[in-house]
Amino acid sequence: xxxxxxxxxxITVSEGASLELRCNYSYGATPYLFWYVxxxxxxxxxxxxxxxxxxxVQGIKGFEAEFKRSQSSFNLRxxxxxxxxxxEYFCAVGGYNNNDMRFGAGTRLTVKP
Amino acid sequence: xxxxTQTPKFRILxxxxxxxxxxxxxxxxxxxxxxxxxxxxxxxLIYYSVGAGITDKGEVPNGYNVSRSTTEDFPLRLxxxxxxxxxxxxxxSRRDTNEQFFGPGTRLTVL
Numbered sequence: 492x493x494x495x496x497x498x499x500x501x502i503t504v505s506e507g508a509s510l511e512l513r514c515n516y517s518y519g520a521t522p523y524l525f526w527y528v529x530x531x532x533x534x535x536x537x538x539x540x541x542x543x544x545x546x547x548v549q550g551i552k553g554f555e556a557e558f559k560r561s562q563s564s565f566n567l568r569x570x571x572x573x574x575x576x577x578x579e580y581f582c583a584v585g586g587y588n589n590n591d592m593r594f595g596a597g598t599r600l601t602v603k604p
Numbered sequence: 605x606x607x608x609t610q611t612p613k614f615r616i617l618x619x620x621x622x623x624x625x626x627x628x629x630x631x632x633x634x635x636x637x638x639x640x641x642x643x644x645x646x647x648x649l650i651y652y653s654v655g656a657g658i659t660d661k662g663e664v665p666n667g668y669n670v671s672r673s674t675t676e677d678f679p680l681r682l683x684x685x686x687x688x689x690x691x692x693x694x695x696x697s698r699r700d701t702n703e704q705f706f707g708p709g710t711r712l713t714v715l
Contacts, residue, residue, distance in 0.1 A: 495646070500644070523702050525702075525703075527706075532708075532709075533708060533709075534608070534694060534706035534707050534708045534709055535647075535694070535696075535704075535706040536706070537703050537704075537705075540702065540703060542702070581646060581647070583647075585702060587702070589698075589702045589704075590635070590637075590649075590652050590654070590660070590662075591649060591662065591663070592649070592702075592704070594646035594647040594648075595646050596644055596645055596646045597644075597646055
């Protein structure tokens with residue numbers, strides 16, 4: 492069965508520091524992988540997605556993620572965090588027809604001034 | 605485009621009451637989804653629809669019903685509300701690509 496694990500429930504980083512959010516997935520076929528961000532009281536916004544090709548994908552707001560098939564991972568990174576990045580981040584996995592996309596439990600990011 | 609809109613934003617129900625959560629999208633998307641988000645649990649799929657007149661169960665459908673009479677609307681019906689249905693409900697839609705667009709959510713409390 493497909494599933495997503497985000498090992499870190501809560502991460503705190505200082506503004507300007509680098510960030511890496513971890514995501515491990517389990518999926519029986521070729522995975523389609525996503526990172527979403529959710530600001531308080533808002534819906535989810537897509538940051539980036541991986542379907543195939545280059546394993547390093549660029550997204551909005553300066554985020555990037557790297558797909559590592561051998562490690563079943565799709566970690567999200569940002570070189571320099573801004574205070575406005577404080578939010579909850581969700582990793583998700585699905586198939587080509589993602590009517591059954593599975594989400595991780597989320598990682599809450601706090602940014603210290 | 606307004607995207608995906610949901611009403612109401614907040615609602616408190618008593619045990620046993622019923623209600624309908626509304627979801628509308630103006631992007632002409634064929635696929636629509638209902639999720640619930642519980643604290644620390646991520647999103648779980650309740651029901652989905654691949655087009656008008658076609659719906660199917662997701663991971664957690666018990667206690668809910670849906671209909672899809674038009675492309676734009678995908679209401680979620682709660683019959684006999686229970687405290688276990690206290691959650692934040694999100695509607696989403698997509699076209700042919702796998703990117704889902706989410707509404708702002710409905711926060712429901714059942715007391």
